[in-house]
Amino acid sequence: MFAGENLSETDNLFEKRLISIGFLMLLAVALIVLHWSWRTDYFAEIGLIVFLIVFFSLTVYAVWAVRTSTGNSLWADAWKRLLKNKLAVFGLVVVWFMVLLVAVGPTLVYWLNGFTPDYIPSGVDGGDRVRSFAPSLRHPFGTDDQGRDLLARVLQGGRISLMVGIISTIVSLIVGVSWGAVAGFIGGRVDNIMMRIVDIIYSIPYILVVIVLLSVFGGPNTNFLIGLIPVAITTAITLALLIYLGVKVYRKIVETYTGRVRPIWMKITIALFAVVFVLVLVEALLFNMWLHSLFLGGIGDRMATGFMAAAGQGLAQIFLLFFALGLVSWLTMARVVRGQVLSLKNQEFVLAARATGVSTFGIIFRHLVPNALGPVIVYATLTVPSVMLTEAFLSFLGLGVQAPYASWGSLASDGIKNIQIFPWQMIFPGVTMALTLFSLNFLGDGLRDALDPQTRKF
Amino acid sequence: MLSFILRRLLIIIPMALLVVSLTWGLIRVAPGNFYSEEKTLPPAIEENIKRKYGLDRPWYEQYFIMLGNVTCRPIAADNPSTTGVRFSIFGQSIKCFDFGDSLKYLGKSVNEIIFTHLPYSATIGILAYLLALITGLIAGNVAALRQNSPWDYGSMTAAMLGLSVPNFVLGPILVIVFSLWLFILPPARWGGVANLILPVITLAAIYMAYIARLTRAGMLEVMRSDYIRTARAKGLDEKTVLLKHGLRGGIIPVISFTGPALAGLLAGTVVVEKVFAIPGLGNIFIQSVLNRDEPLTLGIVAFLSILIMIFNLLVDISYGFLDPRIRYE
Numbered sequence: 041m042f043a044g045e046n047l048s049e050t051d052n053l054f055e056k057r058l059i060s061i062g063f064l065m066l067l068a069v070a071l072i073v074l075h076w077s078w079r080t081d082y083f084a085e086i087g088l089i090v091f092l093i094v095f096f097s098l099t100v101y102a103v104w105a106v107r108t109s110t111g112n113s114l115w116a117d118a119w120k121r122l123l124k125n126k127l128a129v130f131g132l133v134v135v136w137f138m139v140l141l142v143a144v145g146p147t148l149v150y151w152l153n154g155f156t157p158d159y160i161p162s163g164v165d166g167g168d169r170v171r172s173f174a175p176s177l178r179h180p181f182g183t184d185d186q187g188r189d190l191l192a193r194v195l196q197g198g199r200i201s202l203m204v205g206i207i208s209t210i211v212s213l214i215v216g217v218s219w220g221a222v223a224g225f226i227g228g229r230v231d232n233i234m235m236r237i238v239d240i241i242y243s244i245p246y247i248l249v250v251i252v253l254l255s256v257f258g259g260p261n262t263n264f265l266i267g268l269i270p271v272a273i274t275t276a277i278t279l280a281l282l283i284y285l286g287v288k289v290y291r292k293i294v295e296t297y298t299g300r301v302r303p304i305w306m307k308i309t310i311a312l313f314a315v316v317f318v319l320v321l322v323e324a325l326l327f328n329m330w331l332h333s334l335f336l337g338g339i340g341d342r343m344a345t346g347f348m349a350a351a352g353q354g355l356a357q358i359f360l361l362f363f364a365l366g367l368v369s370w371l372t373m374a375r376v377v378r379g380q381v382l383s384l385k386n387q388e389f390v391l392a393a394r395a396t397g398v399s400t401f402g403i404i405f406r407h408l409v410p411n412a413l414g415p416v417i418v419y420a421t422l423t424v425p426s427v428m429l430t431e432a433f434l435s436f437l438g439l440g441v442q443a444p445y446a447s448w449g450s451l452a453s454d455g456i457k458n459i460q461i462f463p464w465q466m467i468f469p470g471v472t473m474a475l476t477l478f479s480l481n482f483l484g485d486g487l488r489d490a491l492d493p494q495t496r497k498f
Numbered sequence: 499m500l501s502f503i504l505r506r507l508l509i510i511i512p513m514a515l516l517v518v519s520l521t522w523g524l525i526r527v528a529p530g531n532f533y534s535e536e537k538t539l540p541p542a543i544e545e546n547i548k549r550k551y552g553l554d555r556p557w558y559e560q561y562f563i564m565l566g567n568v569t570c571r572p573i574a575a576d577n578p579s580t581t582g583v584r585f586s587i588f589g590q591s592i593k594c595f596d597f598g599d600s601l602k603y604l605g606k607s608v609n610e611i612i613f614t615h616l617p618y619s620a621t622i623g624i625l626a627y628l629l630a631l632i633t634g635l636i637a638g639n640v641a642a643l644r645q646n647s648p649w650d651y652g653s654m655t656a657a658m659l660g661l662s663v664p665n666f667v668l669g670p671i672l673v674i675v676f677s678l679w680l681f682i683l684p685p686a687r688w689g690g691v692a693n694l695i696l697p698v699i700t701l702a703a704i705y706m707a708y709i710a711r712l713t714r715a716g717m718l719e720v721m722r723s724d725y726i727r728t729a730r731a732k733g734l735d736e737k738t739v740l741l742k743h744g745l746r747g748g749i750i751p752v753i754s755f756t757g758p759a760l761a762g763l764l765a766g767t768v769v770v771e772k773v774f775a776i777p778g779l780g781n782i783f784i785q786s787v788l789n790r791d792e793p794l795t796l797g798i799v800a801f802l803s804i805l806i807m808i809f810n811l812l813v814d815i816s817y818g819f820l821d822p823r824i825r826y827e
Contacts, residue, residue: 248764248798249521251787256524256525256530256787261529261530264529425661429664432666433769436769437768456773470663470664473667475662477661478659481661
């Protein structure tokens with residue numbers, strides 16, 4: 041009987057795992073197809089259908105997981121608390137609806153009036169002049185000053201805005217969580233150095249650097265950055281390997297000689313080792329530069345031209361945005377995760393994991409990070425609106441999303457130029473964006489109250 | 499305390515140099531330069547330009563020349579240069595903070611440009627922060643003291659709205675309503691006090707919202723703490739408890755927000771200057787980066803970073819006065 045129970049539990053676990061893997065694969069297929077369809081033709085229905093299947097099955101899966109989770113697990117409790125918060129539920133519904141809308145919206149508009157986001161009608165009014173039409177039944181949000189349907193453009197722009205928000209947040213999640221978890225778990229000198237680096241970057245006025253980065257590398261210069269990817273990868277690998285080896289050798293030296301030689305000799309040896317180590321690091325950088333001039337640069341150039349030919353200038357700029365925005369928003373995440381890991385790492389389950397022989401890497405990423413997930417989710421939810429706001433700001437300055445792509449920020453900033461004559465050109469993108477940010481903020485606040493009752497602000 | 503301040507002041511120097519180096523590196527690594535236009539220049543002319551601006555030297559030499567100019571370096575007494583700050587010690591002339599001349603605004607030194615355009619941005623920024631501080635503190639306190647009342651919900655929803663409306667949307671809407679419909683305020687440009695009202699409100703909105711939320715959370719936490727109960731038990735009247743004991747603790751999250759707020763104000767002023775056509779430093783900065791006007795970009799980046807870091811230091815110092823539990827070793 042005992043064995044049987046155990047077996048069914050295992051089955052259940054495997055079933056859940058299988059389902060999640062299946063969903064992930066579906067999601068991957070959907071993303072690829074959606075991306076491909078989105079490049080060539082906005083209304084390749086197959087991409088949309090796959091997206092909808094995944095979207096709704098994820099929704100059903102989430103609801104099912106919540107319904108069937110028994111007992112008072114952390115997540116079940118949190119969900120109950122979230123549902124009690126009216127504003128958070130409002131936020132959740134609006135965000136869910138907005139994601140659905142930006143996915144199916146352009147198709148619906150196409151059915152409504154036959155306009156795609158990029159379709160410029162020629163010769164409205166009988167002449168060759170196109171003008172901006174006020175909102176009407178045919179064009180619910182009006183048209184922009186080239187006669188393009190604004191609703192279709194707002195929905196299309198929503199894809200970019202949400203994508204920038206979500207992907208930049210994921211970039212910041214990956215960097216911040218790894219950085220914070222490693223610093224917190226290893227502790228000691230490593231922690232000190234890593235968090236000092238965070239402090240230093242924190243006090244740099246990042247907006248200045250982002251503006252310089254985007255305006256210098258935006259436009260036609262993006263391929264230069266892409267060309268650096270191969271050498272960046274090899275450099276990262278070399279440096280990681282060297283640092284790993286260096287730490288090992290340093291530990292070995294300390295272990296072998298502490299207490300056996302006079303401290304002064306110890307200090308001299310370590311100082312010498314540090315000098316050698318720095319020299320080796322510089323040598324490794326030079327070696328990578330040499331590799332770059334030898335053949336990595338050529339590979340990079342080919343990658344860059346290939347990418348530019350396939351994706352085009354506008355998409356390259358969007359990738360640059362992901363990079364730039366992700367790069368500046370990981371700092372707080374690292375601090376949050378480090379704090380969590382510090383409070384978790386002395387608990388029994390970490391000791392148990394270590395006793396059963398799990399590696400440091402395994403402990404950090406399989407045991408500590410999942411347990412620190414609550415605050416991470418909360419903070420990530422609040423990062424999305426702030427990143428979207430920054431993107432809008434950059435687009436307003438003309439440094440963000442470039443034509444032919446549009447985002448809520450760039451649409452609104454285009455609309456500002458005509459605000460006196462054609463107010464709808466600014467009001468609709470602006471209001472849609474504000475509504476989404478509003479909901480995301482409420483959702484984040486609600487999640488904080490639900491997942492983190494200790495820090496709940498009464 | 500004194501050693502803490504000194505240490506922090508000293509660390510500003512390498513940090514500012516780091517920011518300047520980073521910016522310099524970004525500008526130099528990227529393809530393109532300030533002199534190339536649509537049509538390509540004849541090689542002889544290009545060579546001349548390069549020689550004039552020292553671009554024909556190796557990059558590390560250029561880097562160290564730049565660093566020397568930006569910080570301090572000894573020069574000959576009869577050096578005709580007028581940019582930067584000059585003084586002499588023991589008969590040796592020394593020149594500091596020399597960012598050189600702008601490459602686009604010919605004949606104007608970077609320092610001159612910064613100090614002509616700074617007052618506009620600074621006025622708007624300071625006024626906006628003060629406005630945000632006053633309204634935010636009032637709204638947050640009202641919300642905290644009347645928790646779960648319509649006052650609370652009203653001010654917190656308003657704050658959330660402030661967080662969600664981008665300032666480049668808010669600005670034009672205010673212009674339409676107050677300038678183009680009601681005709682009570684000027685829509686743009688620099689002038690009297692009336693010209694300041696709309697830009698300051700636009701810039702302050704998001705900080706009002708943040709400060710109101712932070713104040714509410716801080717006050718709710720503080721007003722439940724033991725030392726407030728002690729103060730009440732001593733028989734102090736509610737006003738003293740609130741203003742002398744409560745606010746001092748409750749305001750700390752607001753003070754720590756000042757650092758990020760300053761960085762944000764910087765970005766905000768860029769938008770506000772663009773929307774309201776104000777000749778401030780923010781627009782000059784954006785233009786300089788787009789023009790590849792390297793000396794001007796470096797000058798503004800260095801100036802603003804140092805400014806922000808000094809403000810951050812002031813914030814850290816003020817903690818000690820507000821919360822007696824915080825000590826600097």
